[in-house]
Amino acid sequence: TTTFQATTIACLIVGFLMWFFREPNLPRSVLPIFWLIVNIAVIASRFLFKGYLYSWDSFINSRKQTLIYGAGNAGVQLVESLKKSTVYAPIAFIDDDKEKQGTILNYLEVFPFDKIDFLIKNKDAKVLLLAVPSVSEKQRTQILKRLTKYPLEVKVLPSLDKIVNGIVNLDAIKHVEVADILGRDSVEPNQSLLERNISGKNILITGAGGSIGSELSRQVMKLSPKKVVLMDNSEFNLYNIHLELASKGFSIEIIPSLCTVTNYHQLKQIIAQNNIQTIYHAAAYKHVPMVEMNIISGTYNNVIGTYNIARLADELEVANMVLVSTDKAVRPTNVMGASKRMSELILQAFSDKSKCCFSMVRFGNVLESAGSVVPLFRNQIKAGGPVTVTHRNITRYFMSIPEAVELVLQSGAMAKGGDVFVLDMGEPIKIIDLAYKMIHLSGLTPIDNENPDGDIRIDFTGLRPGEKLYEELLIGSNVVQSEHPRIMQAKESKLSFDEVSHCVEVIKSARENQDERVVKELLLKYVDGYRSEVA
Template sequence: MTTDAPIPCTVFRYRSHSLIRPHVEDSRVIYSPTARRAGLAAWDVMCWVVGAIFVIGARYDFRLSDVQWNSIVAYVTVGAALLVLAGFLTKFYRGRHRVGSFDEAATLGALYAGVGVIAYVIFIVLIPGLPRGIALLVPPVAVLGSAAGRWLYRLLRTRAVGDRETPTKNIVIYGAGDAGYQLLRLIATDRKSEYRVVGFIDDNPGKRNLRLLGVRVIGDRASLPDAVIDAGAQTVVLAITSAHGDFIGDVQDVIEGAGLEFLTLPPVTEMIGGRVKIGDIRPVDIADILGRRQVKTDLGAIADYLGGKRVLITGAGGSIGSELARQVHRFGPEELILLDRDESALHAVQLSIYGKGLLDTPDMALSDIRDADALRRIFEQHRPEIVFHAAALKHLPMLEMYPEEGWKTNVLGSLNVLTLAAEFDVQVFVNVSTDKAADPTSVLGRTKRLAEQLTAWQAEHANGRYMSVRFGNVLGSRGSMLQTFNSQIDAGGPVTVTHPDITRYFMTIPEACELVMQAGAIGGPGEVLVLDMGTPVKILDVAQRLIARSGKNIEIVFTGLRHGEKMHEDLFGEAESGKRSSHPLISHVTAPALAPEELNAMHTSRTGR
């Protein structure tokens, strides 16, 4: 039996009791904001009065005429009233700044300067009779008292909060820069923190005698790990958010080799607003060592071509496509159309971007790029202006067994997207390629190379800018080497490596996507933009490091190179010469154009039918 009656549901409402009754912590009442703000205003008024008394005694030895005394009383009264009035009008006494912060100090100085100028005009220019020295000296003396009281309060509060509970773990922070200082302050003021900072390590000679909140620099990299052990610490937290992977790996080897724990903070691009949180502290991941370069992107240029535009991403449910979608969304496109043939993958990326996964909006496009008719309907409905083409089959051994599938998706599917992009006047088209397209030896490499050439041909015949972006392996993608190794280690081994000397380039997914967006801003028609992947990494070294981290005794088995697999990947073909122009991590090469009508003859000669 069916019914149109609404489905009953229960709505739970939560009311925070801390909003309707006093909050008690550590058996002490936390004073209300009103009382705290009134206290600050009273403190400033007292400093104004005491400042006047101090100046009278120091400058005039309290020897003034009755007329002068009357003018001074009037000056102090008017000045105090102006101070309170201006403070509340500017919201200075209404929680505008944290007490004792640099922002509050700047506003405090401006407030006293403004009141001092107004009072000077009133009592020296308009109503003469006040000694000039009073009007000139009282404001600076009073502001010193006000600032000193605030800073003393902050110092005492920091120490009191830091001593509420006995920490369980002494740590040393590697890096006495901004991130290290932020982390120290958070730990010092968090009563629930399990950490206590007992020292800093920093390689800058200018910081040898530095103390931050009473915590001193106890050594540099050369003194590891002795300085850490001498300080009574069991853990080192790396607080250099721009550290290179090689540096992180070397420090990790030294720290963990001494039996100490090594933790780190994520790159600044992965932290909200670039601010450090205690929850950001985590164990070192292999991605920190293999990737983690500081990628500098021209945000203005990216925003110019993405902001307010209709953007289509094919393969949006994949590792690259989903991260690209998240990053593009931050630049405020008019519409972000996410296309994939996997509905579960679309559900996951919609959930990660919008916080919902209902899949009930037209910007979630379920389609296969092999289906030209279905693809056309999506272009007709949304008329995208920017296209990032990330849909592809990528697993080399699988495509060696099923080359026709690679041809249908990576070549013909790409041609479908290119043809419709040209028909609907797409302004910027970015084809996501791979380093295996450089002098290809595999089905994956050859099909992706053909996609590059088709993109170059379309660049000659379409109105917009059509380009390809080529990079190597990305860390953490589905079916990647790291996932395989971790699964093998969890299962007790063995870990399989094709060859003891095989190397690969690696980059994290966020790094790659940032540079893909940047390439779209600077790439010329028909170009292949090659991302700088750093230095190649031995796969055996990665396997050994992962096994060491696991603490298990895992065997490594060498299986031999697979058909079509290279010992060492190349980012450039032998005939290619990369040139760098506007970005230090992006090189520009050209790909020979391939007309679509040449594909049939090429496919027939290869397959014999």
């Protein structure tokens, strides 16, 4: 209405001036045409400007309010990149340098760390980008651990040596992995130990397509073996690891073998034809509830499979065999753990009569392995919850897969025969704490008594059949430190070869008769500390 009033008054003034100065050359139709054009132009321009203004507001509001941790060169470069981003809207810097705190950098204020809570509540901060690539791994882990108590989606820039040409951009940002917050100081591997049983030798890796087996395959390929035989009973997993390694251009013969460890005759052909000198035995059924529901299949695969490999390593005079074991083999409360302890006992019995150097490496959970709690929690958080934890007080040891495999390779090289190596897993971690950290790092909040309006509910489902509240790594107290600071050597009781042979025959017979009771009774009798029910 105001627009029409203004244009009408303007036309009347122009008309009056035309009449007053008596302009004979201007037709009368000029006035209504002028009125129409002015109205269309003014109204159209107002609509266009309003549309642009609202779309800009919408664009700004749809971007995630983002904090930049680190007011250094990398942080400044990152803010410049974020100005073009349709995802992140930088609102402030966080920095531990007191001289920078309170200053303005790139039109953004620099706040101390303890103001993060204020920025979340008052500026609706949703994301934090860690832009301190020059700090050490230890310092970065400490910063990330401090950040896990805030409901911020945390992303990081890689270290300086991984930033191309020193230029920081959005493509360099990556998600924080659980290993980043549970990480610990790395120990430089002993290269001579890594190469001792691998360099220039023919290697067999069983379970090569699994979480541990695939990483074993990757690391073995870097240590210049002559030939690597990848063995797995999963066609898909074997295809994937073979394709991955073959595409990297190694001048090493890679042979994929689709075989199960319970097939003695095919195993014999593989080991004999390829003149295998070192075996890494990672093939096993490892999912506790699944094995508990399939006692005969799980025990037969784990025990008889290990027996077949050990027997052939002895018969064909393989130089070294390393069994990948588990902390669940210590005073087991489940069939899986008992079957892995029986597998250890088989190697110990063979070591007393064989030229082959048998050893086993025992460690706890590895991050991101198939069936582990980390990918389960991640998927549950993505789905909006609930996150399921079996018990409020349950704890587990965790280690990254690359570190575990590196230590397995070095352990096998230190073996003298019948050795039980135990990896230093650090401190056990409460699973409920891990759940809280993963929820916070996703930019969400858990629903609990203190925060009933949170985003993700945590459900306690109760211990599963055969599940322990906490895991152990040692059966007894007789343990010595090896030449590696992260590897210990345990001295533990063992069975005679005759006893082991008897156990194998009983398990084979029980499988033919599908008699679970016989299998359980055997494990209860021969596996030290095995209890079939959770106390």
